[in-house]
């Protein structure tokens with residue numbers, strides 16, 4: 001038995017990174033988080049600082065200005081940031097695991113020089129653009145077209161719900177080039193903000209992660225140089241699927257953080273709030289709620305870390321990532337609802353933070369593949385379909 005394989009201890013480096021993220025969340029994200037949520041304000045200053053700390057290109061190699069850390073560290077950071085501000089942590093998730101990872105793993109050396117370096121060092125932000133008004137779960141049915149014009153593609157269509165939609169500079173856009181080939185005809189193209197014919201729609205007014213910058217994007221005869229295609233002709237759908245495998249670890253960890261943030265608040269409140277002459281934490285009904293919340297969070301954390309560990313070991317992790325996301329996002333919903341309940345009426349007002357966490361939790365069951373899609377991925381994997 002190799003004792004390093006099944007250890008549940010973090011390394012010294014992983015602990016330091018987790019603590020740095022925890023401090024950052026307390027000092028930089030907590031002040032103003034309620035106001036940003038209310039005003040739907042993108043945490044621009046905070047994201048800039050996250051970039052300076054190396055959190056936007058955490059897993060990218062130092063050769064491309066990244067921090068070169070492992071996926072376990074990424075999960076730890078996502079949990080800590082999401083305890084306080086899921087609108088900020090989703091930027092970290094998309095930039096790291098959808099944009100930087102996708103470019104590093106599948107991009108050409110020129111694409112890495114030009115696009116990955118500024119994204120990994122955090123001087124620019126990226127967006128991942130797969131969903132469309134009529135293609136969310138059914139992602140192969142892309143209506144956006146990238147017509148092959150010899151030395152360039154002509155891009156036309158609409159993308160929906162794009163995170164970092166307005167704040168990004170670099171967009172990875174999936175589009176159909178050969179409709180007769182179905183998903184094998186889809187390409188992934190790198191689009192720059194400001195290209196002629198590329199316009200950004202208004203910001204969505206959302207239930208949760210209201211500070212996150214969600215927009216539709218329109219492409220009207222956008223000329224995209226051929227060198228901006230990622231991988232071979234027709235690789236775009238596989239690119240999206242492979243990239244989303246790791247993205248789902250990030251969102252699972254976001255859900256975990258939302259749950260553990262709400263739990264910490266509920267635990268503290270339960271010890272302080274008195275009813276019937278004693279703290280509510282001394283009523284068994286509240287104790288059992290706390291026990292269930294803690295148990296669910298612990299299980300979600302282990303699933304997140306297992307998926308991250310598999311990725312770090314170079315083993316297949318698509319199923320583990322889907323399991324982690326499915327489970328952790330349900331935990332985020334259950335735990336945040338109970339956290340509001342433990343706070344009573346105070347939980348229903350913004351000042352106590354748990355109502356925001358409850359609203360933020362819901363998106364983790366929807367984006368990067370709904371819970372139903374995760375069940376499809378898991379069932380196809382266990383049935384070898």
Ligand code: CAA
Nearest residue numbers: 130136137138139140163183238241242318367368369373
């Ligand atoms: N790796 C490599 N290839 C994969 C793959 C993976 N993980 N998953 C599927 N594929 C391949 C399949 O092998 C198949 O290729 P072949 O025909 O060559 O074998 C091809 O992709 C099509 O797969 P399916 O036949 O399984 O396609 P499907 O139509 O049944 O759908 C799906 C598959 C898993 C449901 C997929 O459509 C899906 O993941 N949908 C959800 C989309 C999604 O997650 N969107 C998230 C957008 S990003 C986002 O949301 C960001 C954010 O919020 C912050």
Ligand code: FAD
Nearest residue numbers: 128129130131136137138161162163366367368369370372
């Ligand atoms: P639909 O696919 O229409 O699904 C509707 C319902 O039907 C869901 O409950 C779904 O699970 C269920 N369903 C669908 N098909 C099946 C089936 N076969 N079996 C059982 N149930 C099924 N996308 C990006 O590309 N990039 C982003 O950055 C991004 N950010 C987002 C940010 C936010 C805030 C939001 C809300 C969405 C974001 N998305 C992004 C889009 C997101 O990934 C999609 O909303 C999601 O994949 C679901 O697609 P849909 O909304 O079209 O729902």
